[in-house]
Amino acid sequence: MDYRSHFESAIEALHAERRYRVFADLERIAGRFPTALWRHEGQAREITVWCSNDYLGMGQHPDVIGAMTATATGMGSGAGGTRNISGTSHPLVELEAELADLHGKEAALVFTSGFVSNEASISTIAKLLPDCLILSDELNHASMIEGVRKAGCRKQVFRHNDLAHLEELLKAADPARPKLVVFESVYSMDGDVAPIAEICDLAERYNAMTYIDEVHAVGMYGARGGGISERDGVADRLDVIEGTLAKAFGVLGGYIAGSRALVDAVRSYAPGFIFTTALPPALAAAATASIRHLKRSGIERAGQQRQAARTKREFASADLPVMPSDTHIVPILVGDADLCKKASDRLLEVHGIYIQPINYPTVPRGTERLRVTPTPLHDDALIDTLKAALVETWEAVGIPFASQRPVRAGRRDHAPALVMAKAGG
Numbered sequence: 001m002d003y004r005s006h007f008e009s010a011i012e013a014l015h016a017e018r019r020y021r022v023f024a025d026l027e028r029i030a031g032r033f034p035t036a037l038w039r040h041e042g043q044a045r046e047i048t049v050w051c052s053n054d055y056l057g058m059g060q061h062p063d064v065i066g067a068m069t070a071t072a073t074g075m076g077s078g079a080g081g082t083r084n085i086s087g088t089s090h091p092l093v094e095l096e097a098e099l100a101d102l103h104g105k106e107a108a109l110v111f112t113s114g115f116v117s118n119e120a121s122i123s124t125i126a127k128l129l130p131d132c133l134i135l136s137d138e139l140n141h142a143s144m145i146e147g148v149r150k151a152g153c154r155k156q157v158f159r160h161n162d163l164a165h166l167e168e169l170l171k172a173a174d175p176a177r178p179k180l181v182v183f184e185s186v187y188s189m190d191g192d193v194a195p196i197a198e199i200c201d202l203a204e205r206y207n208a209m210t211y212i213d214e215v216h217a218v219g220m221y222g223a224r225g226g227g228i229s230e231r232d233g234v235a236d237r238l239d240v241i242e243g244t245l246a247k248a249f250g251v252l253g254g255y256i257a258g259s260r261a262l263v264d265a266v267r268s269y270a271p272g273f274i275f276t277t278a279l280p281p282a283l284a285a286a287a288t289a290s291i292r293h294l295k296r297s298g299i300e301r302a303g304q305q306r307q308a309a310r311t312k313r314e315f316a317s318a319d320l321p322v323m324p325s326d327t328h329i330v331p332i333l334v335g336d337a338d339l340c341k342k343a344s345d346r347l348l349e350v351h352g353i354y355i356q357p358i359n360y361p362t363v364p365r366g367t368e369r370l371r372v373t374p375t376p377l378h379d380d381a382l383i384d385t386l387k388a389a390l391v392e393t394w395e396a397v398g399i400p401f402a403s404q405r406p407v408r409a410g411r412r413d414h415a416p417a418l419v420m421a422k423a424g425g
């Protein structure tokens, strides 16, 4: 048995499809975000990062770094074990109280990542319900899909944000059967938003539970950063709100918030929570500092919305095929894996701009894109520089501009429509 050849041919297949992934060797510079050092072929070069999920630059906030370093100095580096064995560090107790308050829920539970929180929580909640039926949005994140898979129960996938399809499935199911609707608020590759209130209406009508992933919204939407569910005033109608501490909050970890009984049940039954070492106290304290700051301060949120809107406007004015988005996420359609990779390489090598190509399976084939995430720290001059670099790259690599593509009717049909001047936040 030639084991090695199996791994080599697996990698070869990715190369052949032009979707082998290379990660840039980067060094973020605290205080100078979005500038970073790129190490390449023995040299270090300053570049601008345009695809970070440190959406508000909180990863370099003095309060956050201060809480992290002070806590590490006082309490050491690691958590010292699983919570079952070693107890819960006090900063983690505080963090969970902060998160419960953020979402107006009775309780919250922190996991080592958002991925783990989805996988562990969805599977455990569904397993605790007898013969549960999971209804899952077709564009749900891989971590939710893993949770659904691990639940081992029956699942039905509804078309993306399609209320009529969801209702059809709910109506067809046995009224007595437990049902769990799992979906996201902000879908991070298209930047569109779920009709949360209407999904809650359906869940109430058909007696289903709701589980929402607010990973790309917490910290960024709502008066206190409680996400789209806070902005839309529907947090109290959702059974479980899941989020991350690693994106807008700039640290690491994931969580769920919900009723005391549900959170206690996940704490008590989920292997992905029980059998892994807790988040270190320094990370918990840093996350708490970040959440507290964003509960009080709206400057970062306003700055992000302003710069995202400006980025969309500037791209549209340059005939770049910016895809419609209702949020801070600005995808630009390339539509080909090879061209997408070439554009990304050229932006980095020629222009010192880092935007990771987004290819299948993260997005459907034919919708390969560059996903730009403006933050409050991407100022107007950086946006102008990016626009010029993209136009040069589009021409050099040979990617169609917006006016060179057929404009399609309808949105969200997986062959993204183009908008020329949609500049809303």
Ligand SMILES: *Cc1c(COP(=O)(O)O)cnc(C)c1O
Binding pocket: 113, 114, 115, 116, 118, 141, 143, 184, 188, 213, 215, 216, 244, 245, 246, 247, 253, 254
């Ligand atoms: C990134 C992401 C996660 C996972 O969160 P991490 O904290 O990075 O593990 C979960 N859901 C969605 C939609 C994501 O984009």
